[in-house]
């Protein structure tokens with residue numbers, strides 16, 4: 001495993017680099033009574049005993065539905081200028097299609113207005129996994145009509161919000177809701193379909209992405225900046241020897257297993273207009289046949305490539321004659337891991353964006369990156385999350401290396417603003433820069449929140465400074481008092 005870059009350096013991201021934090025709707029909103037919204041597959045999945053850690057669910061979550069104004073004040077105090085949020089499809093259309101739920105759209109109206117009043121630019125994801133239960137019962141992603149249903153929903157949202165919102169993402173992490181949700185059964189809807197059907201569901205999700213882009217462009221009242229936010233499945237080289245870098249690139253873009261954990265099965269159709277050759281060969285007759293026009297729908301022009309990167313796999317060039325041009329490099333015993341068991345791998349944020357930029361030539365935005373812990377507020381009322389700070393510092397320094405390498409990176413959104421409902425892990429895993437006490441809904445910014453404020457304000461220059469252990473060193477005491485009540 002490579003050691004982190006220790007060379008003395010100065011860091012400064014571009015003035016127009018978008019610094020922000022991210023959340024998603026089901027993970028924070030609550031506001032789930034039937035008069036407020038329809039149900040998604042996550043509502044029903046959470047009711048299955050044992051599906052989620054200690055049977056937690058997102059019924060109340062961070063109660064952001066009622067507390068959004070307080071949350072926006074915290075964002076402001078953190079100095080956040082860009083906020084990635086998502087819209088819950090069955091909040092906007094209870095049945096997923098047809099009639100619009102006025103109360104649902106009104107909530108997003110209020111939230112967007114509040115953000116803008118505080119000088120915060122919204123970045124809106126249309127689908128972060130809350131597939132409407134009513135449409136799931138009509139076949140879900142296996143139904144070809146899914147794309148059109150998504151297009152209608154996207155149109156309703158964009159018609160309503162695009163006088164104020166200009167940054168859009170269609171779908172979040174198709175690999176996760178398709179593989180974990182439809183093949184492994186570990187996420188909603190919790191089914192284990194054969195490969196042939198998960199490939200069909202994937203194809204329809206990609207069509208929905210394309211239909212979503214069309215809907216945004218057609219309905220937008222102001223020029224729209226449109227992207228998506230897939231998982232970045234990154235292999236990075238053990239060092240910067242060109243042979244190892246080539247090996248890592250090859251591994252990053254390969255499909256070697258009959259499942260969906262890869263980049264290209266999703267990104268090649270979206271960005272290049274075709275499925276990748278190696279995937280077609282490996283999946284063989286399981287690949288659904290489709291009308292040629294489907295690829296035109298999927299391959300819509302995008303303005304940026306959003307990507308969520310948390311970890312990565314270290315590789316090096318394989319000896320001549322090996323089955324693949326790369327071989328894995330095992331992490332040293334005891335190498336850093338977070339409480340989800342994800343390996344610390346900062347160089348994933350150097351090479352992942354670089355490889356994606358080289359292949360797809362779209363500006364890269366890191367739409368998610370962060371780490372989890374099972375932390376609590378100490379007896380002095382503080383939450384000193386030094387591992388989150390160190391993780392973020394290492395990854396952002398690696399991202400600065402990517403920029404030095406010539407990668408076109410336009411933004412970084414930390415996951416997450418608040419601790420929240422972490423899917424199958426429930427409330428156990430905390431990814432936030434702001435601690436949430438779920439019994440009292442009290443918010444306590446962690447040290448990382450104030451540290452990150454300084455990183456954003458200095459455009460990354462402070463990343464080379466030692467970390468200070470006192471939040472007051474990063475933000476005036478009055479600001480703490482304003483948000484910690």
Ligand code: FCB
Nearest residue numbers: 024172173176415422431
């Ligand atoms: C990503 C999801 C996000 C969050 C983080 C930790 O896979 O997009 O909602 O759960 O992981």
